[in-house]
Amino acid sequence: MGKTGxxxxxxxxxxxxxxxxxxxxxxxxxxxxGIGAAAPREDGEAPAMAVPDAAPWRPAATHGHVDVTWSxxxxxxxxxLTFDDGPMPKWSPMVxxxxxxxxxxxxxxxxxxxxxxNARLVHGRMDRHEAGNHTWGHAxxxxxxxxxxxxxxxxxxxxxxxxTGREPRHLRPPFGRLGGATLSAAGELGYDVTIWSIKMxxxxxxxxxxxxxxxxxxxxxPGTIVLAHDTGKPDRLVALRNLVPMIxxxxxxxxxxxxxxELMAAATPxxxxxxxxxxxxxxx
Numbered sequence: 001m002g003k004t005g006x007x008x009x010x011x012x013x014x015x016x017x018x019x020x021x022x023x024x025x026x027x028x029x030x031x032x033x034g035i036g037a038a039a040p041r042e043d044g045e046a047p048a049m050a051v052p053d054a055a056p057w058r059p060a061a062t063h064g065h066v067d068v069t070w071s072x073x074x075x076x077x078x079x080x081l082t083f084d085d086g087p088m089p090k091w092s093p094m095v096x097x098x099x100x101x102x103x104x105x106x107x108x109x110x111x112x113x114x115x116x117x118n119a120r121l122v123h124g125r126m127d128r129h130e131a132g133n134h135t136w137g138h139a140x141x142x143x144x145x146x147x148x149x150x151x152x153x154x155x156x157x158x159x160x161x162x163x164t165g166r167e168p169r170h171l172r173p174p175f176g177r178l179g180g181a182t183l184s185a186a187g188e189l190g191y192d193v194t195i196w197s198i199k200m201x202x203x204x205x206x207x208x209x210x211x212x213x214x215x216x217x218x219x220x221x222p223g224t225i226v227l228a229h230d231t232g233k234p235d236r237l238v239a240l241r242n243l244v245p246m247i248x249x250x251x252x253x254x255x256x257x258x259x260x261x262e263l264m265a266a267a268t269p270x271x272x273x274x275x276x277x278x279x280x281x282x283x284x
Contacts, residue, residue: 017261018101033055066187068178070199072223072267077254080263081106082196084134084172087114087121091240094123095230098243105129107260108230109172109194110164112136112156119163129154130259131166132194135174142179149185159187170194170260194260196227200239209242217249 015258072078081099083106086092097107109132115122135141136155144152151172161167171191173182178193186193199220205212216226228243229236247257 033248052248064066066183067192068191068195069225070195071221071225072263074223074243074263074266076260076266077222077256078263078266079220079222079250079255080258080260081228082109082132082172082194082225082260083107083228084109084174085114085138085232086230087118089118089121090231091237092118092121093125093231095240095243098240099129100125100248102247103128104247104257105259105262106257107132107170109134110156110160110168111138112159114196115142115156115159115163115220122164126164126166128214129166130170130261131160131164131168132170132172132193132260133160133168133171138174140177141173141182141185142177144179144181146181146184149179149181150188153185153189153191162259194225196225198224199227200229200236202235202238206235206238209238210245212238213242213249216246217253220250220253220255223267225260226261 075178081104083095086095086108087110095106098104106130107130108126111134113136133153133156135152136159137152139148139152141149141152157168167190171182171186171193172195173193174223182193198216201212205215216282220226228239230240250257
């Protein structure tokens with residue numbers, strides 16, 4: 001699965017949230033605003049099928065499956081902060097400054113063309129952090145065919161690796177929307193997909209920041225992946241301006257901040273229900 005934010009090798013988690021055989025190939029899966037079918041494309045066609053053609057097909061990567069992770073099963077008090085859509089001049093430097101001051105690691109899901117345009121913003125700022133892939137142009141992958149999804153991911157990968165010096169291994173599709181082509185492209189390019197388990201509710205608490213802090217601190221559990229943004233509409237500033245009390249509130253509860261790769265490496269298999277054997281007997 002690549003490397004952690006500090007350069008150490010990362011192993012895949014023992015148990016991840018995996019989408020397989022759920023009949024989503026033709027309809028797609030929309031995440032983040034509730035689960036449902038992805039919107040049809042402008043040309044009226046349904047989102048692309050998971051397999052790019054009718055012939056036998058296997059991904060070019062070494063693994064023939066794609067894992068989709070919302071959170072990680074772990075007994076350790078670990079949490080992964082993630083920031084989407086940057087880097088952009090207004091807010092990204094502020095986020096880096098806060099994380100440096102608080103000595104917190106995070107994972108930045110970067111938009112490739114913004115990395116190229118704003119390379120100066122990330123130079124020297126990624127030492128403790130991990131870079132993730134958020135496509136080249138923040139495209140809705142659930143509306144695109146396999147080949148175009150591959151292009152969006154591959155082009156962003158090259159830009160992020162070159163400019164940050166960190167080769168991304170985690171893909172977060174924009175808007176959290178998964179179409180079948182997203183999974184087939186991720187498999188072909190060696191990615192697994194990382195979504196989130198709790199997000200900043202900026203609009204809900206725009207005028208009551210302390211309640212947003214309480215919401216994040218009270219609802220974070222071991223293995224949580226938190227979604228925030230380092231650019232976007234002004235209401236998102238309510239989260240960024242309150243990162244310090246969130247961080248300190250979580251630390252007061254014993255949480256440690258890690259990158260997504262480090263969180264996955266700390267996964268532990270869930271305990272079996274009481275009285276259930278660890279393995280099933282073999283019958284002939």
